[in-house]
Amino acid sequence: MNIDATVVGQIVIFSMFIVGALSYFLGKRKTSNPKVAAIIGVILCITPPLNIVYLIVLTLKNDENQDVQT
Template sequence: MFALLLVVVFLLFAGTISWCSYKLGQTKTENPRMAATIGFGLSFLPPLALIYLVVLLLKEDAAIV
């Protein structure tokens, strides 16, 4: 039962990090899919995933041409 709870919490965390990375990537980068992929990969290391979100949040908006 405890293992199932850990899996569910991790899946929620990975999904949330990926979604936030994608949404931030839409305005802060030119390639939101790559931002979401990096966010998903870093979700396996939670401190790095949170640092990545902060970096994306503080980044300047991408210029739209």
């Protein structure tokens, strides 16, 4: 199987869309500024292990707007 730069580039660009969308939706619940969270997620797609770690950190972070009902 021949893997060239075109295939690697397509994988990186495809992961930018997926991680950007996931970062935005997680950022809406977990941060006060979801657009910045999405931009950071897209930038970290350049190095794939960092974008996965970033998504894990966003997932484990407590929700920003927790309404406590008693």
